Amino acid sequence: MLFYLTPLWSTLLARFVLGEPITLLRWIAMAIAILGMLVIFRADVGIPLPERPGDWIALSSGLLWAVASILLRADRNSDAIDLLTQNFIWSAIIAAALLLAFGRGLPGSPPLATYLAQLPWLVPAIILVVMTGVYASMWGTPKLNPGLVGLLFMTEISVGAITAAIWSGDPFGWREVIGVVLISSAGMLESLWDLWRNRKAQPA
Template identity: 85%
Template structure:
């Protein structure tokens, strides 16, 4: 299988993982760890789990220099802010505003990397955004930024586009080192936001409440979260940032489906049509490449 194909599958898988993100976060809330404390705890666990890797690969971290730290910080800031945005606005608004990333990424890639914007890419973005609008019932009104969480979601989506560009430019750092630095910075950013926006350390749930969640949270983080982040760190540098944004939109399809199964959220013709459109947009360029290759071989 081609490296490019594997990279596409990796990014799609990473989007799938973040479509499941709400499940452990909601479970933490039901256990008494909510708000910014849930965000901090969710990122603190992979930080601790990643410490052995950091110690084993400390030379690589030093060799990576400020570029590795910048990559880790920007990617972490994007993901943590997206998690926080849901606390300050509706999930629908946060998701819609975050997933303007294909547009930002395509424009940034054109400006900074000189990568062309093909008609096929514009078509794929239009189909994906249409599918997103169908799922989120945008016929009742487009959710322009109004609340603080709206702006946080918009900024987090733009920051992920910047991270995609930085990853595309990076030719030195291993995906494993990017993974470790991402979780180091995620924990630091989440802790900083907790101190600035949260109730302070005095508002923390009891230690026993945290410990009681570890038996299910640790395997979830290792098997799902860490593999998803690794997939994004490995696959993103190998693809056009605009295409990465489209592939990451699998999160919307997975989120809508899992929310319907486990939370009883609505799931009808809108969700089915939206998922088909988003999935088609993500596969459009790959299907075009397969058709073009077969046509050239036949000729």
């Protein structure tokens, strides 16, 4: 949950680093999105404070993505293919380093044959789904306000809730429906407002 505070960090950084204004509509959209997140996660007591290492990792991940969106916005001439390639190269290097440093002797680790058996479906899934999603992120992020990018990324919560209900049998009732609607509405609010304002400004 702490990761999805990204819109807040992105909006503040965009204001102080890039000089982009923070509109009232942005504050409303962030409030709606965070409310939807709390509804889906059943966080009746509000956003939890970071206590465990995983909490701090989630919080720092959101901050790092906010910084990344600011850097992408500041350098709009970067090629999305180059960014995609660098992303996977550095991800592989960091993952390998972490595996070598902390992966030995972990209890319950499946044998290598188990991993190899998953490759026939895993490789196409990575190419068609993961790489496509990362490319879209690298291509679209420089074109949008970082705060809006953070709001759009919160739709991951909606997708996760729906797929968990379909594939894992997790409950999906009115609470989840309301949360999905709130988060989706927050992501579309500014775009729909700009569309309406542009149409209104056009001469009849």
